[in-house]
Amino acid sequence: MWTRALIPVAAVLATFVITSIFIILAGANPFEAYYNFIIVPLSSKFSALEVLVKATPLIFTGLAVTFAFAAGYYNIGAEGQLYAGAVAAAWVGATFTNLPAIVVVPLMLVLGFAAGMLWALLPAFLKVKLKVDEVVTTLLMNSIIMYFISALLNGPWRDPETGWPKSPEFFEAARFVQLIPKSRLHLGFVIALILVVIVFIVIKRTPFGLQMRAAGASKAGALFAGINVNRTMLIAALVSGGIAGLAGVSEIAGIHYHLISELSGGYGYTGIIVATLGGLNPIGVSVAAMFIGLIDTGAQTVSRVLGVPVYLGDVVQSTLLLVTLSMLLLQNYRIKRI
Amino acid sequence: MLAVEMKHIYKSFGPVKANHDVNFDLEQGEIHALLGENGAGKTTLMRILYGLYKADMGEIFINGEKVAIHSPKEAIAAGVGMVTQHFTLVPPLTVAENVVLGYTNGVVLSQREIEKNVAAASEKFGILVNPSALVKDLSVGERQRVEILKALYRNARILIMDEPTAVLVPQEVDVLFESLLRLVKSGLSVIFISHKLIEVMAVSDRITVLRDGKVANTVKKSETNQVELAKMMVGRETFGVRLLDACETSEPIYELSGVTLDGKHGKKVLDDVSFCVSRGEILGIAGVSGNGQGELTEVITGLVTPTKGSIKIEGRDITHLAPGQLSDAGIGRTPQDRHEGTIGDLSVAENLALEHIKDYTQKGLLDRKKIRDDATTIIKEFQIKASPGDQLRKLSGGNMQKVVLARALSRKPKVLIASQPTRGLDVGATEYVRNRLLEERARGTAIVLLSEDLDEVLALSDRIAVIYEGRIMGVVPSAEATPEKIGLLMAGAVQH
Structure with missing residues (x-):
């Protein structure tokens, strides 16, 4: 079991070694690059808080993916469910002008959650009723919502003043409060941390969580124990969609204050990396989200200081995912001398 | 030519x-x-x-x-x-x-x-x-x-x-x-x-x-x-086999009548299966693999609902109950494949608790102390070499089978479904499991033993029913059963 905890550390080290090749190819010194990647962002208060800002949506999507994966449902659609939540929040934030924050914010969260669930409903239903592979359908739903949003922003929601494809600005009450003055860190981060605790309790400490993990680990075993596997999977899929929806609410109400089609920098997909790195454990997910947030922030610094492409951050993330997956697979084997 | x-x-x-x-x-x-x-x-x-x-x-x-x-x-x-x-x-x-x-x-x-x-x-x-x-x-x-x-x-x-x-x-x-x-x-x-x-x-x-x-x-x-x-x-004389009536037994408490299951393409995988089991009796079901034993296990453990027929315990119809409800009705269920009837990734304790999760819930949360304590008791009673927190998949076949058996027996069932209980086990574990079944029989449990191991069926059963192509070919009292007689029934050579 101790190897399980060692995997993230070993994976990070292996990733550094592998990506060094690309850094050298880009004409930079890997040690200098990693100094800028890891150390520099943490050495100033502003950029350290920025790491948390970047981590916030990833905690949400990482939790969303974790919740579904734990039940054996491969939700690749967190990206689309995030946008569904954002659409709901955008509507609330620009519509209920005379409500106080104490009402508007919870309303946004509830409707954002519901919208995420709604967007997750069709693939989940197809999976349970017709055994349609959810990996394909959830992924396709991501494309669908992008066209829907494009239609919204170029049609009814086009900004009346500037004519840009962005939704009307949020009213003050609907904007998440800043936690620390002059930083972008907002209420969403706190909500994300609360959700970490809730998801942890649900997965690890409730009867439903146990049944969910049972269904995810062995469908046959769960059926034998009398668990309604389809129902469990359906609920997990919908809750997963709801959590991803909250990521959208958090981004729009915490950062942008209006809906744009570039709201998410692929947070839904990165959530899969975060969930995997975090070992499908909510606590691990929050750590992994912050680490990915750090690499994201660091990539900007590295690019600025050393003149290497900013895509290096993506390369590091992707390499990390591949290395982690390989290690998870390989830990089931032992080298034997014969 | x-x-x-x-x-x-x-x-x-x-x-x-x-x-x-x-x-x-x-x-x-x-x-x-x-x-x-x-x-x-x-x-x-x-x-x-x-x-x-x-x-x-x-x-x-x-x-x-x-x-x-x-x-x-x-x-x-x-x-x-x-x-x-x-x-x-x-x-x-x-x-x-x-x-x-x-x-x-x-x-x-x-x-x-x-x-x-x-x-x-x-x-x-x-x-x-x-x-x-x-x-x-x-x-x-x-x-x-x-x-x-x-x-x-x-x-x-x-x-x-x-x-x-x-x-x-x-x-x-x-x-x-x-x-x-x-x-x-x-x-x-x-x-x-x-x-x-x-x-x-x-x-x-x-x-x-x-x-x-x-x-x-x-x-x-x-x-x-x-x-x-x-x-x-x-290779021997085929002396006449005396067949019993399917329900010719002292005190039947578990009864299948006319259980039929349609398979793919309209072939009946179970065809009018009827039998009774009494208190303190082991009914062995012998058959060559692929003749419906697997499907019969799935039906009587509640995984599959039969197309026709009924299953009763003490006169109460339980044909349509879900797996969890069957346990509550007094049926102890073991799966035919211990790997498919358990969750290898979960702990021993979690596997023991899973079927009766309601008993381990307090204020909406899992009662983790009770789960662990009960598991410790069961592990001791059944001499399982494991601790409650161990991942089930790490256990040996014998210990895993003990977990499966313990899960069913710890509820003190009236009827026990033992399906392939010793498949793949070593001699020691096999011995343990068989003795345990005999103890249960002595305690008054009605046991349905489904096994492809003919020696096991002959050694443990009071009566033996032979299944062939989804039909019960006949029920033989074990005192009169020999491998040859059962073998003939198993090969479908004798029609009743």
């Missing part, structure tokens, strides 16, 4: 003599049945003829010429075709494409032309298929016809059919036999492998009985009968 002559064939797999000095011949235009129990060496002999195995010793003649067949390709070239139980068709392709697959010349494949050719062949041989249908849409019987046509299309003059009726429903069997008889009239020679006496008597001209890899006898159908063949198959 003989179509096939196999002389002094020897074939061993390690210490097992699959074929030992086997002589076999096939006349032109006859149906020659190869009869024997499972493992008698029928299929091995035919695989040698078809080039799938190489004989250790012996000679093969086809149409009077000595041949050396090293591969199915050479067998086909020599005019031998084989249709196995497991079809070798490509489901997404059409019938015509499957028939010509690997047997076409040239680069261009004209769909219309091959369909025309296959339709012509279909007509010529009298084997009705629709050349443009997709194989995946066909029934099992239709697929078998495609396999036969495929062999004939490759100019097979000698056709080996390996247990062709095992997968068919009765009507399809009739159609198959009609086709075979017609084909034989037009000069085809058929070798028909079977262990079913009735079918052998229905369709063949001559019968060769194999027993333990040797030829017991070759006889003409007109000069023999089922009883004599059964005697040859098992």
Whole structure:
């Protein structure tokens, strides 16, 4: 079991070694690059808080993916469910002008959650009723919502003043409060941390969580124990969609204050990396989200200081995912001398 | 001239003599049945003829010429075709494409032309298929016809059919036999492998009985009968078996009546299964693998609802209860495959608690202390070598089986379903499990023991029901049961 905890550390080290090749190819010194990647962002208060800002949506999507994966449902659609939540929040934030924050914010969260669930409903239903592979359908739903949003922003929601494809600005009450003055860190981060605790309790400490993990680990075993596997999977899929929806609410109400089609920098997909790195454990997910947030922030610094492409951050993330997956697979084997 | 002559064939797999000095011949235009129990060496002999195995010793003649067949390709070239139980068709392709697959010349494949050719062949041989249908849409019987046509299309003059009726429903069997008889009239020679006496008597001209890899006898159908063949198959006198009524028992508390389950393509995998079990009694269910034991386990453990029939405990109908409710009704359930009835990734304690999660819930949260404490008690009582937090998959087979058994027995069930309880276990663990079952019996539990291990069934049961092709062939009191008697019932040789 101790190897399980060692995997993230070993994976990070292996990733550094592998990506060094690309850094050298880009004409930079890997040690200098990693100094800028890891150390520099943490050495100033502003950029350290920025790491948390970047981590916030990833905690949400990482939790969303974790919740579904734990039940054996491969939700690749967190990206689309995030946008569904954002659409709901955008509507609330620009519509209920005379409500106080104490009402508007919870309303946004509830409707954002519901919208995420709604967007997750069709693939989940197809999976349970017709055994349609959810990996394909959830992924396709991501494309669908992008066209829907494009239609919204170029049609009814086009900004009346500037004519840009962005939704009307949020009213003050609907904007998440800043936690620390002059930083972008907002209420969403706190909500994300609360959700970490809730998801942890649900997965690890409730009867439903146990049944969910049972269904995810062995469908046959769960059926034998009398668990309604389809129902469990359906609920997990919908809750997963709801959590991803909250990521959208958090981004729009915490950062942008209006809906744009570039709201998410692929947070839904990165959530899969975060969930995997975090070992499908909510606590691990929050750590992994912050680490990915750090690499994201660091990539900007590295690019600025050393003149290497900013895509290096993506390369590091992707390499990390591949290395982690390989290690998870390989830990089931032992080298034997014969 | 003989179509096939196999002389002094020897074939061993390690210490097992699959074929030992086997002589076999096939006349032109006859149906020659190869009869024997499972493992008698029928299929091995035919695989040698078809080039799938190489004989250790012996000679093969086809149409009077000595041949050396090293591969199915050479067998086909020599005019031998084989249709196995497991079809070798490509489901997404059409019938015509499957028939010509690997047997076409040239680069261009004209769909219309091959369909025309296959339709012509279909007509010529009298084997009705629709050349443009997709194989995946066909029934099992239709697929078998495609396999036969495929062999004939490759100019097979000698056709080996390996247990062709095992997968068919009765009507399809009739159609198959009609086709075979017609084909034989037009000069085809058929070798028909079977262990079913009735079918052998229905369709063949001559019968060769194999027993333990040797030829017991070759006889003409007109000069023999089922009883004599059964005697040859098992090698002993087949004294009459006294059969009990399915519910002839002292105090029945668990009762199945008329349980029927439809499988794919309309074949009944369970057909009118009825039996009773009393308090403190073990009813063993013996049968060759694939005759419905697995399906019966699924039905009585609540995983599958039967198409017809009812299941009762102490008079209460429990046919439609879900697995969890069955436990509450007093049924202790163990899965036929311990790996599929448990969650390897979860801990021992979690696996023990999973089925009765309501008992381990307090204020909406898991009562982790109770889960652990109960697991500790059970582990001690059943001498399981594990701690509550261990991942179940890390346990040895014996300990895992103890967990499975403990999970069922810790609820003090009135009826215990023990399915393949010692499969794959070592001697010590097997002993433990069997003793535990006998203790439960002494405690007054009614036990249904489903096992493919005939010795186990004989050793533990009070009465033995034999299942064959989804039907209970008969119930025998264990005092009068011998492996031979049960074996005959298991092979479907004795009809009741």
